[in-house]
Amino acid sequence: MSNTSCQIAVLISGGGSNLQSIIDHIQQGHIDASIACVISNNPNAYGLLRAKQANITTHIIEHENYATRETFDAELLKTLRVYNIKLIVLAGFMRILSPNFINEYQGKVLNIHPSLLPKYTGLHTHERALNANDAEHGCSVHFVTAELDAGPLIIQAKVNIKKSDSPESLAKRVLEKEHIIYPLTMKWFCEGRLELKASQVYFDNKPLEQAIILNSEHENELQ
Numbered sequence: 001m002s003n004t005s006c007q008i009a010v011l012i013s014g015g016g017s018n019l020q021s022i023i024d025h026i027q028q029g030h031i032d033a034s035i036a037c038v039i040s041n042n043p044n045a046y047g048l049l050r051a052k053q054a055n056i057t058t059h060i061i062e063h064e065n066y067a068t069r070e071t072f073d074a075e076l077l078k079t080l081r082v083y084n085i086k087l088i089v090l091a092g093f094m095r096i097l098s099p100n101f102i103n104e105y106q107g108k109v110l111n112i113h114p115s116l117l118p119k120y121t122g123l124h125t126h127e128r129a130l131n132a133n134d135a136e137h138g139c140s141v142h143f144v145t146a147e148l149d150a151g152p153l154i155i156q157a158k159v160n161i162k163k164s165d166s167p168e169s170l171a172k173r174v175l176e177k178e179h180i181i182y183p184l185t186m187k188w189f190c191e192g193r194l195e196l197k198a199s200q201v202y203f204d205n206k207p208l209e210q211a212i213i214l215n216s217e218h219e220n221e222l223q
């Protein structure tokens with residue numbers, strides 16, 4: 001893969017279906033980027049196998065081996081500095097990053113969260129949306145700041161909740177949308193269309209007043 005394209009690091013902890021979707025979109029030429037490395041804090045993450053199958057360099061940094069969040073993050077930073085990383089993508093990465101980490105990569109870290117933020121930060125979002133009898137649910141991509149799931153929103157995708165939904169069936173439909181909005185956001189970022197300046201998101205040089213809602217035109221951008 002070319003070294004002049006947008007170099008990305010993907011941080012994972014688990015299955016890595018979002019990682020797979022990113023790999024696929026890059027391979028299909030939809031995003032002008034290359035994944036410099038995949039880092040997991042979990043040595044058993046299935047996503048590591050997905051990365052290896054795609055010939056992507058992997059690093060395992062087990063948080064349990066570090067006494068504090070700061071020393072774990074320092075190791076992450078040391079690993080990342082070897083590369084010329086333009087964008088860090090958190091894809092099911094189950095660790096909170098310290099302000100030190102965020103400061104070094106300000107405006108360059110994205111996260112995906114399975115809810116329509118600001119609703120349902122944290123875990124068990126699908127159960128919580130069902131228990132609240134919500135009519136709709138979805139997922140959000142945002143820039144990462146020091147506060148958990150609270151950085152400026154970029155894009156959201158909505159799904160209608162069905163009466164028959166279980167947390168699993170709902171999670172599956174939300175995940176399908178995640179696999180669209182994350183590559184799309186990365187494409188925009190790598191094309192220079194998306195920027196974070198002083199806590200404000202700019203899209204095509206205009207301040208983004210509210211999250212973009214995924215529509216079919218956006219989806220066509222990934223064809």
Ligand code: GRF
Pocket residue numbers: 014015016017018019047091092093112113114139175178
């Ligand atoms: C996704 O639902 C993501 O939104 C959340 O963790 C899950 C990761 O799934 N942060 P995967 O590992 O990408 O399959």
